[in-house]
Amino acid sequence: xxxxxxxxxxxxxxxxxxMWESAGVFKPTGQGTPYSIVMPxxxxxxxxxxxxxxxxxxxDILVRYHRMKGDDAVYIPGADHAGFETWVVxxxxxxxQGKSRFDYSRDELYAQVWDFVDKKRGDMELQLRALGVGADxxxxxxxxxxxxxxxxxxxxxxMWSDGLIYRGERIVNFCPKHQTSFxxxxxxxxxEKSKLWKIAxxxxxxxxxxxxxxxxxxxxxxxxxxAVNPNDARYAKxxxxxxxxxxxxxxxxxxxxxxxxxxxxxxxxxxxxxxDPNDFEIGQRHDLPxxxxxxxxxxxxxxxxxFVGLSVDESRQRVLEALEKEEFLxxxxxxxxxxxxxxxCGTVIxxxxxEQWFVRMxxxxxxAIAAIEQGEVAFxxxxxxxxxxxxxxxxxxxxxxxxxxxxxxxxxxxNIDDPTDWIFDTRVDQQEIVVNGTTYxxxxxxxxxxxxxxxxxxxxxxxxxxxxxxxxxxNQVMETAGDILFAWVARMIMLxxxxxxxxxxxxVYLHGLVLDEHGQKMSxxxxxxxxxxxxxSQYGSDALRMGIIASRSAAQPQAxxxxxxxxxxxxxxxxxxxxxxxxxxxxxxxxxQLPEPQSMADHWVVRQLGRAGTLIEQQIAExxxxxxxxxxxxxxxxxxxxxxxxxxxxxxxxxxLVWVLDTCLRLAxxxxxxxxxxxxxxxxxxxxxxxxxxxxxxxxxxxxQAAEFSRLKKLVAEARYVMSELPGNDRYTLLYGDDSLIxxxxxxxxxxxxxxxxxSVDTARGLRLAASGRDAWLDVSEEVLYEHQxxxxxRLVEARAQAAKLQGRLDNERYVSQAPAHLVExxxxxxxxxxxxxxxxxxxxxxxx
RNA sequence: GGGUCUUUAGCUCAGUCGGCUAGAGCGCACGAUUCACAUUCGUGAGGUCACAGGUUCGAAUCCUGUAAGACCCACCA
Numbered sequence: 053x054x055x056x057x058x059x060x061x062x063x064x065x066x067x068x069x070x071m072w073e074s075a076g077v078f079k080p081t082g083q084g085t086p087y088s089i090v091m092p093x094x095x096x097x098x099x100x101x102x103x104x105x106x107x108x109x110x111x112d113i114l115v116r117y118h119r120m121k122g123d124d125a126v127y128i129p130g131a132d133h134a135g136f137e138t139w140v141v142x143x144x145x146x147x148x149q150g151k152s153r154f155d156y157s158r159d160e161l162y163a164q165v166w167d168f169v170d171k172k173r174g175d176m177e178l179q180l181r182a183l184g185v186g187a188d189x190x191x192x193x194x195x196x197x198x199x200x201x202x203x204x205x206x207x208x209x210x211m212w213s214d215g216l217i218y219r220g221e222r223i224v225n226f227c228p229k230h231q232t233s234f235x236x237x238x239x240x241x242x243x244e245k246s247k248l249w250k251i252a253x254x255x256x257x258x259x260x261x262x263x264x265x266x267x268x269x270x271x272x273x274x275x276x277x278x279a280v281n282p283n284d285a286r287y288a289k290x291x292x293x294x295x296x297x298x299x300x301x302x303x304x305x306x307x308x309x310x311x312x313x314x315x316x317x318x319x320x321x322x323x324x325x326x327x328d329p330n331d332f333e334i335g336q337r338h339d340l341p342x343x344x345x346x347x348x349x350x351x352x353x354x355x356x357x358x359f360v361g362l363s364v365d366e367s368r369q370r371v372l373e374a375l376e377k378e379e380f381l382x383x384x385x386x387x388x389x390x391x392x393x394x395x396x397c398g399t400v401i402x403x404x405x406x407e408q409w410f411v412r413m414x415x416x417x418x419x420a421i422a423a424i425e426q427g428e429v430a431f432x433x434x435x436x437x438x439x440x441x442x443x444x445x446x447x448x449x450x451x452x453x454x455x456x457x458x459x460x461x462x463x464x465x466x467n468i469d470d471p472t473d474w475i476f477d478t479r480v481d482q483q484e485i486v487v488n489g490t491t492y493x494x495x496x497x498x499x500x501x502x503x504x505x506x507x508x509x510x511x512x513x514x515x516x517x518x519x520x521x522x523x524x525x526x527n528q529v530m531e532t533a534g535d536i537l538f539a540w541v542a543r544m545i546m547l548x549x550x551x552x553x554x555x556x557x558x559x560v561y562l563h564g565l566v567l568d569e570h571g572q573k574m575s576x577x578x579x580x581x582x583x584x585x586x587x588x589s590q591y592g593s594d595a596l597r598m599g600i601i602a603s604r605s606a607a608q609p610q611a612x613x614x615x616x617x618x619x620x621x622x623x624x625x626x627x628x629x630x631x632x633x634x635x636x637x638x639x640x641x642x643x644x645q646l647p648e649p650q651s652m653a654d655h656w657v658v659r660q661l662g663r664a665g666t667l668i669e670q671q672i673a674e675x676x677x678x679x680x681x682x683x684x685x686x687x688x689x690x691x692x693x694x695x696x697x698x699x700x701x702x703x704x705x706x707x708x709l710v711w712v713l714d715t716c717l718r719l720a721x722x723x724x725x726x727x728x729x730x731x732x733x734x735x736x737x738x739x740x741x742x743x744x745x746x747x748x749x750x751x752x753x754x755x756x757q758a759a760e761f762s763r764l765k766k767l768v769a770e771a772r773y774v775m776s777e778l779p780g781n782d783r784y785t786l787l788y789g790d791d792s793l794i795x796x797x798x799x800x801x802x803x804x805x806x807x808x809x810x811x812s813v814d815t816a817r818g819l820r821l822a823a824s825g826r827d828a829w830l831d832v833s834e835e836v837l838y839e840h841q842x843x844x845x846x847r848l849v850e851a852r853a854q855a856a857k858l859q860g861r862l863d864n865e866r867y868v869s870q871a872p873a874h875l876v877e878x879x880x881x882x883x884x885x886x887x888x889x890x891x892x893x894x895x896x897x898x899x900x901x
Numbered sequence: 902g903g904g905u906c907u908u909u910a911g912c913u914c915a916g917u918c919g920g921c922u923a924g925a926g927c928g929c930a931c932g933a934u935u936c937a938c939a940u941u942c943g944u945g946a947g948g949u950c951a952c953a954g955g956u957u958c959g960a961a962u963c964c965u966g967u968a969a970g971a972c973c974c975a976c977c978a
Contacts, residue, residue, distance in 0.1 A: 603914040615927040633937035866958040
C-alpha cells in the first residue's frame with residue numbers, strides 16, 4: 053500500500069506544493085479561453101489573517117476549477133507595500149528603538165522600511181502557499197515594483213494634463229499623531245456624547261450681543277465671522293454689521309448664508325474657516341480670512357499667549373473657563389454628535405487647511421457609474437452594485453497626498469522662486485532638479501496607496517505595455533473583502549475605465565467579514581483572533597479551505613465555525629479511506645478508462661456522480677461555493693462511500709472502482725487540492741498531476757438500472773428502520789416472495805441491511821416491509837409482531853393524514869386548473885402511492901390483529 | 902438623517918424561479934463494530950421559518966408594516 057493508514061495532512065502538504073511549483077502547473081497553458089484572477093495583494097508587513105484564508109480559498113477554487121475545465125487560467129499573486137498601514141507598524145518599531153521619523157530623511161526612512169518589508173514579505177508568501185493558493189509566482193507584483201511606479205506615474209501625468217489632478221488649499225482630515233492627512237474614506241466616525249455651548253459675542257454696531265452655539269468652543273479663537281440664515285428675521289438687521297470676538301477682541305463680520313439652519317442651536321454659527329469643512333466653504337463664499345490655530349501636532353497657535361502650545365482638549369477647558377469668568381457663556385446643552393478618528397490610532401482627526409494634491413472625482417465616477425449600470429461589471433451579491441453607484445454619485449474630490457515617507461513619491465516639483473509653479477517630473481530620487489534654467493524642488497509627500505492599488509488589474513497584466521499577460525485583462529473575477537468595496541473596487545473601476553477604456557473585471561465577488569466563533573469581530577485587543585496557520589497545523593490546509601467556505605454566503609459577516617473545519621477534515625479522511633479501499637482492491641499501477649457499468653450499483657453511482665458534477669458546475673458558475681462543497685461532500689460520503697463502496701464489497705467491479713475514485717478526486721480537487729493530489733500521486737494511475745487534470749468525463753449509464761438500485765436502497769433503509777424500532781438487537785431473516793429485485797440481489801440486501809439471511813418463501817409471514825412496497829417480510833416472532841403493532845398504527849395515521857392532504861389539494865379546482873400540470877400529476881402519483889401504502893399497512897394490521 | 906443587510910433546529914448556518922414531509926455540520930438520544938475509515942457505521946428526536954397583515958391554487962421565499970440586531974454613508978454648528 054502506498055497510502056498510509058492514517059490521514060496526516062501536515063506530512064504531505066508542503067511536498068505537494070513544491071511538486072506543483074516545480075512542475076509549473078500554475079502557469080497559463082496558452083490553450084483555451086483566458087481566465088484570470090488577480091489576487092488582492094496582502095499587506096507585506098505581517099501575517100495573513102483568517103479573512104485571507106476565506107478569500108484565497110474562493111479565488112483558488114475558481115482558478116483551479118477553470119483550469120480543469122480547459123480554460124487558460126492564471127492567478128496572479130501580489131504583495132502590497134500598504135503605505136500608511138505599514139508605516140504605522142514601522143513607526144512603532146522606531147518608537148521601540150527610541151527613535152522618531154524626524155531623526156531621518158525621507159530617503160533614509162524609505163530604505164529602512166524597504167528592508168523591513170522585504171523580510172516580512174517572504175512569510176506572507178509562504179503562508180499563501182500553505183493555504184494551497186495555486187498562484188503563478190513568477191508573475192508576482194509588489195506594489196513598489198518599477199513597473200507599478202511607471203504605470204502610476206503615467207496615470208498621474210495623464211490626469212494632470214486632463215485637468216483631473218490639481219493642487220489646492222483645502223480642508224483635509226489630519227491625524228496629529230501620525231502627522232498625515234487622509235482621504236475622507238479613511239476617517240472613522242463615532243457617535244459621542246458632548247455638549248453644545250452657547251457663547252455671546254458682543255455687537256459692535258448695535259447694543260447687545262449675538263449668541264452662537266458650538267461643540268468646539270476652542271476653535272472660537274480662530275473665528276473670522278458669524279453666519280446666520282438670510283431668511284432669519286431675528287438676525288436680519290444684524291447682517292453686514294460686526295461683532296467682537298471674545299477673548300481675542302477681534303472684530304468679525306456677521307454674514308448671511310443659506311447653510312445655516314435657523315432651527316438648530318441659536319440660529320447663529322461661529323465661522324472658523326481653518327478648522328471646519330463647512331466653515332471653510334462659507335469662508336470661501338464670503339471671502340473670509342483663514343486663521344490656522346491648531347498646528348500639525350494638535351496644539352494651539354496664532355492665539356492669545358495664554359493658550360499657545362496647549363492641546364486642543366486643554367484649550368477647550370481654558371477657553372470655557374475664560375468665557376465663564378468674563379461672563380460670555382450663555383448655557384450648555386447635552387448632545388450626541390459624531391467625531392472623526394484616525395482609523396489606526398483613534399486620535400481625533402483635526403480638520404485643517406493644507407495645500408495638497410486632489411483628484412477630481414466626478415468625471416471619473418460618471419463613467420464608472422455608466423459602466424456599472426450597463427452591466428459591464430456584475431456583482432455578487434447583486435445589491436452591492438446599487439450600493440456602489442450610490443457611493444459614486446456622492447463622491448467628493450480625493451486627497452491623494454500623504455505626509456509619510458513610505459509610499460510612491462508624488463512626481464511633482466515646485467519652482468523655488470514661484471510657489472504656484474508646479475511641474476510633473478518623475479526624477480523623484482533627486483531633491484532638486486533644474487529645468488530650462490529654473491530650479492524646482494521635490495514634493496515630499498507620497499501617494500495614497502489606493503491611488504496605485506486602484507490600478508492593479510491593468511498593472512499586473514501589463515495591459516498598457518502589451519505584455520505576455522495582456523490578454524488576461526479585463527480579469528474575469530475580482531474576489532475581495534466586502535469592506536473595501538468603496539476604497540478599492542470603486543477606484544479600480546474608475547481608474548480602469550479611465551486608463552484602458554474598459555472595466556477592469558467582469559465580475560466582483562465580495563466575501564464577508566469572518567467573525568469569531570461567538571459572532572464578535574476579531575481584534576488583537578479582544579484576543580479572539582483566529583490564526584489560519586494554527587488551523588492548518590491542527591486540521592490541514594484542505595480542511596481549513598473547505599471548513600471556511602462551508603455555510604457561508606457572499607458579503608455576509610459570519611462566525612468562524614471550527615465544527616465545519618473538523619467536518620471538512622473528516623471529509624478528507626473519508627476520501628483518504630475510499631482511496632485506501634480502492635487501492636487494496638485494484639492496486640496502484642493501472643490505467644483509468646471509461647468503464648462499462650455492469651451492476652445496477654454501477655449504473656447508479658455513475659448517475660449520482662454525473663448529477664453531482666453538473667450541479668457543482670452550476671453552483672460554481674453562480675458563485676455558490678458553500679453549496680458546491682455540500683454537493684461534493686454528500687456525493688462522496690453518502691453515495692460513494694456509504695452505498696457504492698459497501699455494495700462493491702459484494703460484487704467488485706475494479707474498473708468501475710477506479711473510475712469512481714478518479715472522478716471523486718477530480719471533482720474534489722479545486723476544494724481539497726492537497727489530499728486529492730497526494731492520493732493521485734500515491735496511486736500512480738496517471739503520469740500527470742490532478743492539478744493539471746481535466747474536469748471529470750461523463751460515463752454512460754442505464755437509467756432503469758440506476759432506478760432499480762434506488763429501489764433497493766429504499767428497501768434496505770426500511771429494513772434498517774424497522775429493525776431499529778424492534779426490541780433487542782437480534783439479526784433478522786428477510787423473507788421474500790415474487791420479487792426479482794431481491795431475488796437477484798440477496799447477498800447485497802443481506803449485507804447492506806445487516807440481515808441474518810435473505811430467503812424466498814411461498815407464503816408470506818412475519819412483518820411486511822410495507823413502505824418500500826416490495827414483496828418482503830422480516831421473519832419475527834408473534835410477540836415481536838404484536839409489539840410492533842403500535843408502530844404500524846402510528847405509520848398508518850401519518851399515511852392517512854398525508855393522503856387527506858393530497859386529496860384536499862386535488863379537490864381544489866383552482867389548484868388543478870392553475871398549478872403547472874406536472875405538479876398536479878405529481879400530486880396524483882403521490883396520492884396513489886400513499887393509498888397503496890395505506891392498503892398494505894391495513895393488511896399488515898389485519899394479519900397481526 | 903439616509904441606506905444596506907440579518908432574524909430558519911440547542912449552536913453555526915444553507916435553502917436558487919413561490920411548488921414534494923423545510924435541509925447540513927456540530928451537539929443530543931439509542932444501537933452497532935475484527936473484514937477502508939472511532940477522523941467510523943446505522944437509526945432517531947428536535948422547527949409557529951422574529952411578529953402582524955396582504956397577494957396567490959400554493960409563501961421560509963413576493964408586497965406592506967412592526968420589533969430586535971449588525972454594518973455603511975452623511976457637514977447639522
